[in-house]
Amino acid sequence: MNLLDGIEKLINERGSSAILKERIALANDKYALLESKAAVLEQQAKNLESENKRLRTDLEKAEMKLQELSKRKVSGVPIVRG
Secondary structure, eight states: OOHHHHHHHHHHHHHHHHHHHHHHHHHHHHHHHHHHHHHHHHHHHHHHHHHHHHHHHHHHHHHHHHHHHHHHHHHTOOOOOO
Protein backbone atom coordinates (compact mmCIF):
# COMPACT_ATOMS: atom_id res chain seq x y z
CA MET A 1 0.00 0.00 0.00
CA ASN A 2 1.52 3.28 -1.03
CA LEU A 3 0.75 6.82 0.05
CA LEU A 4 -1.76 7.42 -2.77
CA ASP A 5 -3.70 4.29 -1.86
CA GLY A 6 -4.15 5.63 1.66
CA ILE A 7 -5.33 8.99 0.36
CA GLU A 8 -7.69 7.31 -2.08
CA LYS A 9 -9.09 5.16 0.72
CA LEU A 10 -9.71 8.25 2.89
CA ILE A 11 -11.42 10.04 0.01
CA ASN A 12 -13.62 7.02 -0.67
CA GLU A 13 -14.54 6.57 2.99
CA ARG A 14 -15.39 10.23 3.45
CA GLY A 15 -17.30 10.33 0.19
CA SER A 16 -19.29 7.26 1.15
CA SER A 17 -20.00 8.76 4.54
CA ALA A 18 -21.35 11.95 2.99
CA ILE A 19 -23.51 10.00 0.56
CA LEU A 20 -24.76 7.79 3.37
CA LYS A 21 -25.66 10.85 5.45
CA GLU A 22 -27.55 12.32 2.50
CA ARG A 23 -29.46 9.08 1.99
CA ILE A 24 -30.31 8.83 5.68
CA ALA A 25 -31.51 12.45 5.68
CA LEU A 26 -33.66 11.75 2.61
CA ALA A 27 -35.10 8.61 4.23
CA ASN A 28 -35.87 10.60 7.40
CA ASP A 29 -37.62 13.28 5.35
CA LYS A 30 -39.70 10.69 3.52
CA TYR A 31 -40.58 8.98 6.82
CA ALA A 32 -41.71 12.28 8.35
CA LEU A 33 -43.86 13.00 5.29
CA LEU A 34 -45.43 9.54 5.50
CA GLU A 35 -46.15 10.01 9.21
CA SER A 36 -47.84 13.31 8.43
CA LYS A 37 -49.93 11.75 5.66
CA ALA A 38 -50.88 8.86 7.95
CA ALA A 39 -52.11 11.30 10.60
CA VAL A 40 -54.22 13.14 8.03
CA LEU A 41 -55.67 9.87 6.73
CA GLU A 42 -56.45 8.66 10.26
CA GLN A 43 -58.36 11.87 10.94
CA GLN A 44 -60.24 11.55 7.66
CA ALA A 45 -61.17 7.97 8.54
CA LYS A 46 -62.49 9.08 11.93
CA ASN A 47 -64.51 11.85 10.30
CA LEU A 48 -65.97 9.43 7.76
CA GLU A 49 -66.84 6.93 10.49
CA SER A 50 -68.68 9.65 12.40
CA GLU A 51 -70.52 10.77 9.30
CA ASN A 52 -71.41 7.17 8.47
CA LYS A 53 -72.81 6.63 11.97
CA ARG A 54 -74.87 9.82 11.72
CA LEU A 55 -76.21 8.85 8.30
CA ARG A 56 -77.14 5.36 9.52
CA THR A 57 -79.04 6.91 12.44
CA ASP A 58 -80.82 9.31 10.08
CA LEU A 59 -81.71 6.42 7.77
CA GLU A 60 -83.04 4.38 10.66
CA LYS A 61 -85.23 7.31 11.79
CA ALA A 62 -86.48 7.86 8.23
CA GLU A 63 -87.34 4.17 7.86
CA MET A 64 -89.26 4.23 11.15
CA LYS A 65 -91.15 7.34 10.02
CA LEU A 66 -91.96 5.67 6.69
CA GLN A 67 -93.28 2.58 8.48
CA GLU A 68 -95.41 4.76 10.73
CA LEU A 69 -96.83 6.62 7.74
CA SER A 70 -97.52 3.36 5.92
CA LYS A 71 -99.42 1.99 8.94
CA ARG A 72 -101.51 5.17 9.15
CA LYS A 73 -102.36 5.00 5.49
CA VAL A 74 -103.40 1.35 5.73
CA SER A 75 -105.46 1.88 8.89
CA GLY A 76 -107.25 4.88 7.43
CA VAL A 77 -105.84 7.34 9.97
CA PRO A 78 -105.33 10.68 8.27
CA ILE A 79 -101.74 11.73 7.85
CA VAL A 80 -101.03 15.09 9.41
CA ARG A 81 -97.97 16.82 8.05
CA GLY A 82 -95.88 19.09 10.12
